Amino acid sequence: MTDDAGERPLGLLEMTPLNPAFRDDQHGVYDRLRSKCPVHRDEVAGEFLISRHADVRATLSDRTLWRGGEHAEEASFLARRLVQQRAERGDQPISILTMDDPDHSRIRPPLAQALYARVAKFRPEAERIVDETVAKLEGRDQFDVLDDFAVPIPIDAIASILGVDNSRLDDFREWSEGVIQFLNPLRTEAQTEAMMRAGEALSAYMHAAMADRRRAPKDDLITDMVRLQAEGAALTDSEIAINLEALLVGGNLTTTDLIGNAIRLFILNPDQKRLLLENPALIAGAVEEALRYDPPVDITGRIANRDIEVGGCPVKDTQAMIFMLRGANRDPDAFDDPHRFDITRKGQPHVSFGGGAHICIGAPLARLEAQLAILKLLQRFPEMKLVDPDAPPQWRTLPFFHGLEHLHVRPQ
Numbered sequence: 001m002t003d004d005a006g007e008r009p010l011g012l013l014e015m016t017p018l019n020p021a022f023r024d025d026q027h028g029v030y031d032r033l034r035s036k037c038p039v040h041r042d043e044v045a046g047e048f049l050i051s052r053h054a055d056v057r058a059t060l061s062d063r064t065l066w067r068g069g070e071h072a073e074e075a076s077f078l079a080r081r082l083v084q085q086r087a088e089r090g091d092q093p094i095s096i097l098t099m100d101d102p103d104h105s106r107i108r109p110p111l112a113q114a115l116y117a118r119v120a121k122f123r124p125e126a127e128r129i130v131d132e133t134v135a136k137l138e139g140r141d142q143f144d145v146l147d148d149f150a151v152p153i154p155i156d157a158i159a160s161i162l163g164v165d166n167s168r169l170d171d172f173r174e175w176s177e178g179v180i181q182f183l184n185p186l187r188t189e190a191q192t193e194a195m196m197r198a199g200e201a202l203s204a205y206m207h208a209a210m211a212d213r214r215r216a217p218k219d220d221l222i223t224d225m226v227r228l229q230a231e232g233a234a235l236t237d238s239e240i241a242i243n244l245e246a247l248l249v250g251g252n253l254t255t256t257d258l259i260g261n262a263i264r265l266f267i268l269n270p271d272q273k274r275l276l277l278e279n280p281a282l283i284a285g286a287v288e289e290a291l292r293y294d295p296p297v298d299i300t301g302r303i304a305n306r307d308i309e310v311g312g313c314p315v316k317d318t319q320a321m322i323f324m325l326r327g328a329n330r331d332p333d334a335f336d337d338p339h340r341f342d343i344t345r346k347g348q349p350h351v352s353f354g355g356g357a358h359i360c361i362g363a364p365l366a367r368l369e370a371q372l373a374i375l376k377l378l379q380r381f382p383e384m385k386l387v388d389p390d391a392p393p394q395w396r397t398l399p400f401f402h403g404l405e406h407l408h409v410r411p412q
Helices: 026-036 053-060 077-088 103-120 123-135 145-150 152-162 166-183 189-215 221-230 237-268 270-278 280-293 363-380
Strands: 039-042 047-050 299-303 308-310 313-315 320-324 404-406 408-410
Touching (some): 077 299, 103 152, 103 237, 103 363, 123 145, 123 152, 145 152, 145 363, 145 404, 166 189, 166 237, 189 221, 189 237, 221 237, 237 270, 237 280, 237 363
Antiparallel strands (some): 299 320, 308 313
16 A cells, blocks of 8 residues: 555554664654555554544544454454464463453453552652652762653552562562563564563562462552452452553553653753743643653554444454554644644643553553652753753664653753
């Protein structure tokens, strides 16, 4: 398929930071795809690529569509690849991330109930974590916003909610970095080996922690889950463990990237930084605009469970769809002047957390952490500048995730 100018649009596997044509002009690629081929069949990946905001939002809101790749036709590379990778790991449960009903509606509600109750009273602890992390930056000539700030906050936060001892935080950071490679369809053999080691260690920790909480309950999410199980929630130990692991892994990387991307945006847009510092109440909207403008996740997927139509294009039963979240978030039909970072923006919601039955379960925690972290760092270092403003940003190469390797700054 070609666009109106006769150019072949990039395929899904070409839209990663590993491809210079995409890395150096990402939103140019999204703009062309959205305007010329908004519902585009990528025959190599075996997926429909959907990039218009209206199509993405409407289709993700369809709670009947499948999430699990086992439902996809054999031609779907990405969906079937994830299924193959699960098979390679042995007969292990899957998380709600790729689970369909009836299991999804059995497992997600008790997990969400327990997690949201924890998040609702977590603000004082989140403030403590952020304040202590900011304090460690005092007196330094320069620091890395990622390694020194955005990386430790999410892992410390979810570890606190889970009830992890502080002495194990380094282990949790290492395990999280390893397990996230499960979502990398292009990972190397070395990355696969690291993923397997991390997954085994994390699973062993979770099962041991659950057994410990049955003997000696604590005020934490692991205790909440084993208590719900004892009270009749139809959850196995393995299902609890894999979903708590998913909270750790998914929330760690993406919230780190949200914080890092947002700090960079404020440094590059001093008028918006000044506006926020003069009006701290704008922080909630500022985080939503950062999520729209530079979100940490590029894509999400669904499988058609019947013949449907998306944006006027027929999609047949079992065909796979990939939704270009970053492209949809810059759709001019949904957002005025979409390539402008504006923390007072009103109107359409972004799609960075997905939608429908599989909307990101960790969104409330991510929002809380990001609001506190971004505002407190900017308030403490209002004159923060890039160490080398002319250097290109150092984006990580993990496919379909969007975050910085480093963001070196001077406090003054």
